[in-house]
Amino acid sequence: MKKIICIPDSFKGTLSSAQVCNIMEEAIHCHFPLCDVVKIEVADGGEGSVDAFLAAVGGKKITVTVNNPYFEAIESFYGILDGNVAVIEMAAAAGLPLVSGRPNPLETTTFGVGELILDAAKRGCKQIIVGLGGSSTNDGGCGAASAIGVRFLNSQGQVFVPKGKSLIDIADIDLSGIDPMFNDIEIITMCDIDNPMYGPKGAAHIFAPQKGANPDMVILLDEGLCHLASVIQKHLKLDVSTIPGGGAAGGMGSGMVAFFNSRLQMGIETILDLVEFDHLIEGADLIFTGEGKIDSQSIQGKVPIGVAKRAKRAKVDVIAVVGTIGSDIEAVYDLGITAIFSINPEPVPFEIAKLKSKENLALTMDNIVRLLSIKPQK
Amino acid sequence: MKKIICIPDSFKGTLSSAQVCNIMEEAIHCHFPLCDVVKIEVADGGEGSVDAFLAAVGGKKITVTVNNPYFEAIESFYGILDGNVAVIEMAAAAGLPLVSGRPNPLETTTFGVGELILDAAKRGCKQIIVGLGGSSTNDGGCGAASAIGVRFLNSQGQVFVPKGKSLIDIADIDLSGIDPMFNDIEIITMCDIDNPMYGPKGAAHIFAPQKGANPDMVILLDEGLCHLASVIQKHLKLDVSTIPGGGAAGGMGSGMVAFFNSRLQMGIETILDLVEFDHLIEGADLIFTGEGKIDSQSIQGKVPIGVAKRAKRAKVDVIAVVGTIGSDIEAVYDLGITAIFSINPEPVPFEIAKLKSKENLALTMDNIVRLLSIKPQK
Numbered sequence: 001m002k003k004i005i006c007i008p009d010s011f012k013g014t015l016s017s018a019q020v021c022n023i024m025e026e027a028i029h030c031h032f033p034l035c036d037v038v039k040i041e042v043a044d045g046g047e048g049s050v051d052a053f054l055a056a057v058g059g060k061k062i063t064v065t066v067n068n069p070y071f072e073a074i075e076s077f078y079g080i081l082d083g084n085v086a087v088i089e090m091a092a093a094a095g096l097p098l099v100s101g102r103p104n105p106l107e108t109t110t111f112g113v114g115e116l117i118l119d120a121a122k123r124g125c126k127q128i129i130v131g132l133g134g135s136s137t138n139d140g141g142c143g144a145a146s147a148i149g150v151r152f153l154n155s156q157g158q159v160f161v162p163k164g165k166s167l168i169d170i171a172d173i174d175l176s177g178i179d180p181m182f183n184d185i186e187i188i189t190m191c192d193i194d195n196p197m198y199g200p201k202g203a204a205h206i207f208a209p210q211k212g213a214n215p216d217m218v219i220l221l222d223e224g225l226c227h228l229a230s231v232i233q234k235h236l237k238l239d240v241s242t243i244p245g246g247g248a249a250g251g252m253g254s255g256m257v258a259f260f261n262s263r264l265q266m267g268i269e270t271i272l273d274l275v276e277f278d279h280l281i282e283g284a285d286l287i288f289t290g291e292g293k294i295d296s297q298s299i300q301g302k303v304p305i306g307v308a309k310r311a312k313r314a315k316v317d318v319i320a321v322v323g324t325i326g327s328d329i330e331a332v333y334d335l336g337i338t339a340i341f342s343i344n345p346e347p348v349p350f351e352i353a354k355l356k357s358k359e360n361l362a363l364t365m366d367n368i369v370r371l372l373s374i375k376p377q378k
Numbered sequence: 379m380k381k382i383i384c385i386p387d388s389f390k391g392t393l394s395s396a397q398v399c400n401i402m403e404e405a406i407h408c409h410f411p412l413c414d415v416v417k418i419e420v421a422d423g424g425e426g427s428v429d430a431f432l433a434a435v436g437g438k439k440i441t442v443t444v445n446n447p448y449f450e451a452i453e454s455f456y457g458i459l460d461g462n463v464a465v466i467e468m469a470a471a472a473g474l475p476l477v478s479g480r481p482n483p484l485e486t487t488t489f490g491v492g493e494l495i496l497d498a499a500k501r502g503c504k505q506i507i508v509g510l511g512g513s514s515t516n517d518g519g520c521g522a523a524s525a526i527g528v529r530f531l532n533s534q535g536q537v538f539v540p541k542g543k544s545l546i547d548i549a550d551i552d553l554s555g556i557d558p559m560f561n562d563i564e565i566i567t568m569c570d571i572d573n574p575m576y577g578p579k580g581a582a583h584i585f586a587p588q589k590g591a592n593p594d595m596v597i598l599l600d601e602g603l604c605h606l607a608s609v610i611q612k613h614l615k616l617d618v619s620t621i622p623g624g625g626a627a628g629g630m631g632s633g634m635v636a637f638f639n640s641r642l643q644m645g646i647e648t649i650l651d652l653v654e655f656d657h658l659i660e661g662a663d664l665i666f667t668g669e670g671k672i673d674s675q676s677i678q679g680k681v682p683i684g685v686a687k688r689a690k691r692a693k694v695d696v697i698a699v700v701g702t703i704g705s706d707i708e709a710v711y712d713l714g715i716t717a718i719f720s721i722n723p724e725p726v727p728f729e730i731a732k733l734k735s736k737e738n739l740a741l742t743m744d745n746i747v748r749l750l751s752i753k754p755q756k
Contacts, residue, residue: 286752317752323724323725324724324725325723325724325741326723326724333748338748338749338751338752339745339746339748339749340745341719341742341745342722342723342724344720344722344723344724344725345702345703345704345720345722346701346702346703346704346720346722347701347702347722347725347726347727347728347731347732348725348726348727348728349725349726349727350725350726352725353725354725363703364719367717367718367719368717368749370711370717371697371716371717371746371749372749372752373716374664374695374750
């Protein structure tokens with residue numbers, strides 16, 4: 001074993017991607033001390049994504065004063081990766097922890113996220129990656145759009161910054177105020193869910209309750225997003241109502257498409273592109289990936305599957321190490337996973353098992369690498 | 379992969395050794411259809427051992443009428459393996475199910491076990507393997523000894539067949555009545571525990587309660603075995619008091635040594651000898667073994683360890699597949715286990731996990747074999 005790549009997702013609720021990377025590396029070096037281990041932290045666009053990208057690719061962290069979800073000045077941040085690519089996690093300006101004690105998706109805005117994007121653009125970044133996730137907002141991205149010059153007008157022709165409760169008041173949208181520099185900037189939105197903008201599976205019904213919305217508020221928010229979609233359709237000639245992921249981050253998925261001319265992309269695809277994964281795996285003997293739970297039901301957006309698809313093209317084997325192997329996983333092998341191992345050394349409930357996640361992962365990795373050390377077969 | 383040997387212990391309470399063998403074979407053949415898979419069922423000396431040996435080695439089953447634990451005639455059985463080796467499981471003549479509803483280790487005898495041994499001897503078997511385990515008795519093997527001609531005398535010089543309650547009455551032992559044909563017969567006793575004949579860790583204190591003894595009976599039984607040891611010491615000039623395993627099957631371990639000139643041997647060693655394991659593994663690419671739980675605490679007598687020790691000498695890799703990986707297993711690798719995998723795809727308690735033992739083992743084996751299918755490494 002001369003070169004092994006470790007690119008695991010986090011084990012939700014127990015281990016970060018960085019922790020998994022380190023445990024994998026240690027096990028590999030224990031048995032193949034000279035092996036070149038390439039660790040790639042995986043971010044999902046939510047909190048911690050900027051740090052993960054900076055760790056995986058290198059770059060610097062920028063701090064900026066922007067508006068928080070209640071239009072109060074806060075110090076926020078984003079990353080500029082080597083290669084002049086900006087990475088923004090929306091949670092840094094519109095995250096739920098920022099409204100701790102007063103969550104209310106009727107009143108909160110993504111304005112600060114737009115300010116981060118604008119700052120990156122002004123610094124000359126030609127590619128801006130925006131990670132959705134962990135938001136406190138349900139404004140369809142209208143706040144962020146306002147920050148870069150999009151004008152939302154009410155029926156009296158007055159410009160305003162729509163929030164969750166006032167989406168319903170939008171009568172017209174004017175994109176002409178967007179700085180022309182954005183014409184040369186590619187904006188990519190990382191989004192790992194496929195919920196649509198509105199409706200029973202939409203942003204409000206599925207995610208607003210965890211942002212503090214009661215049932216009545218959910219209905220208002222859903223109607224607001226529905227109205228926004230129709231205004232976008234009417235004035236921008238764009239149907240964002242059915243985009244998978246349009247409902248991410250309180251409808252910001254659709255807003256990124258409509259106002260930022262962005263494409264929505266799975267987090268793992270974004271990372272694989274950024275690290276030039278196809279190039280990276282040339283000469284690799286093996287790839288380790290992993291996640292909390294692998295199954296065939298939710299292949300969409302999964303880190304191991306994203307990794308496996310590219311590895312398969314390059315004919316590199318992929319071993320997935322997971323907390324739980326779900327049922328009906330046959331499809332996973334077809335997509336390029338060579339073998340899957342779960343980390344449970346004993347049959348105990350998750351509440352007990354999670355206390356030993358590190359040890360359990362280390363033990364499993366150790367045994368897999370021991371097996372790989374077997375002399376080449378006759 | 380041209381030749382793989384499967385030699386797993388049972389997964390206690392969930393899967394028999396035969397079931398594990400079959401699941402292993404199926405997984406191997408799924409990915410290496412032309413591989414020669416050698417399956418060796420492992421017996422521990424208890425119920426099912428005769429069938430397991432017959433399956434592993436070949437031979438025929440003999441039925442014989444003997445005395446049950448209450449001196450009632452029953453149809454019992456043993457096996458004669460190819461090569462004229464008899465295999466007896468004592469449970470077939472003195473097992474706990476034979477006294478169902480009336481267990482009482484003060485009153486039960488191993489006489490029938492002696493009759494099975496005698497029958498095998500009369501048929502010309504030159505090696506007789508006696509599996510201890512699952513007994514209802516605590517007679518120190520005196521019943522079995524009586525059946526082959528050993529005479530136990532009380533203080534009045536009267537011959538009697540000692541039972542648990544009357545061990546204390548033995549004043550003398552006379553071996554002269556044993557048929558001389560036994561001089562040419564090797565008797566091997568399979569025994570996987572190391573409890574001594576008597577004392578706090580002895581047969582009565584540790585095992586008699588599960589044979590129906592109350593605390594008072596336990597004390598009587600323990601005193602009986604202690605007395606038997608002293609009589610053996612006095613008249614046969616043999617110290618059986620500290621033999622590891624002497625306390626197996628109600629002290630029958632010690633009785634086999636004293637009256638049958640037998641040696642006690644771990645079940646796995648017996649099986650490995652019988653199947654000529656050292657010869658069998660020549661040319662093997664790999665060995666699969668397994669058990670319910672592997673750990674360093676109880677290495678003694680463990681199937682995977684017995685297998686690994688011999689495999690290590692022959693430089694063949696051993697993969698252990700287990701229900702539970704215990705703590706502190708480093709020693710296991712030193713003894714010859716290459717890698718260990720547990721079969722738990724998810725963190726759930728044993729009560730739930732055990733319902734899916736077959737599927738879980740099959741899944742784990744499938745992934746191990748998938749990993750083995752990886753192209754030979756550079």
